[in-house]
Amino acid sequence: MSLKNISIYSLSLVLILSSCSGKKEEEKTVYESTKFKEKDQNTVQLSDQQIKSVGLTTTFLENKTMEKLVRLNGTVDIAPSHISSLSSIMGGHIKSINVINGSRFSKGQVLAVVEDPQFIQLQQDYLVTKAQLESARLNLNRQKDLNTSKASSDKTLQTAQADYSTLNATLRGLEEKLRIIGINAKSLNSSNIRSRINVYAPFSGFVSKILVNNGQYINPSDTLFELINPTGLLLELKVFENDINDVKIGQEILVYNNQNPEKKSKAKIISLVPSIENGGSSDAIAKLSTLNPDFIKGMYINGEVSVNSRYTLGLPSESVVSFENKNYIFEDLGNKKYKMTPVNTGIYDDHFTEILKAEHLKEKKIVQKGAYSLLMLLKNKAE
Structure with a gap:
């Protein structure tokens, strides 16, 4: 090989190595820049004015005895055994009707008069x-x-x-x-x-349907009224699949309607349907411990069951925020800087939420009031 060819070969090799080295440096720079941006997207820096506006406060993990709160929802229904069709023992003409649809009545009250x-x-x-x-x-x-x-x-x-x-x-x-x-x-x-007889209420309840009118001739087989006995009122509640093992027959629950959520009534679960529907839920049947006249057939209701009491680590519920079906908390890094950290949550109620595998968060300052505002600031910044 000639000296000239050796020189050309050496020069080419140097250029190739230089090109590779430059590419690696460029890739390294891009990677570090991306890594920095991803890290930066999980933190938010506030000003004094922002902290004051948000009203931000911090807290620490704490141990607390908690009960899992299973939330249920469903409707009010009546057991078929407590829906009665009332007829006249003997046929005749309806002389008078003394109730209207929805009327409440007492046992022995005259509902209608028949003449013949x-x-x-x-x-x-x-x-x-x-x-x-x-x-x-x-x-x-x-x-x-x-x-x-x-x-x-x-x-x-x-x-x-x-x-x-x-x-x-x-x-x-x-x-x-x-x-x-x-x-x-x-x-x-x-x-x-006398030529008239009275049709009496067999129990106390309310009228669901009136199927006759004044002057109509009725036979003994004709139904005059459909009556509902409220003692047969049942609550049909949906239990989601992940809560099924926590709900048992005999458990006491609290139920309320959307119109008056502060007024809660006690009920007891009397039956569980052993099947999962397409929506991923099963049915639990409950009965009120005492009659509540506010509950009527077809009404939507909510229920709460407290189960599985345990001593655990957690945070105030307002410290935990949700985004895209995941839960997060904000750690106070100091110097008005806050980092969003993913967490796994367990049981919770309106005031306290269990944090699973939370040992790494002990002694760290966690944002309590203002966590949701930080989430909004962070996501707006990312956008």
């Missing part, structure tokens, strides 16, 4: 049979006396006994029919026969 001539006939049959029975009783006693002195035959006595027994059975049957339609047979006489 057959009621008159039933009372008349009772009074006639009652009179015949008295006559048959006197005849039976007379035949007994005559038979004792052999003045009448045994056959005559037996006929008298059969007549009395037949009329007595007929009278008892008529008396029971009168009782069912609300007429006291004991106080019935020829001067107080």
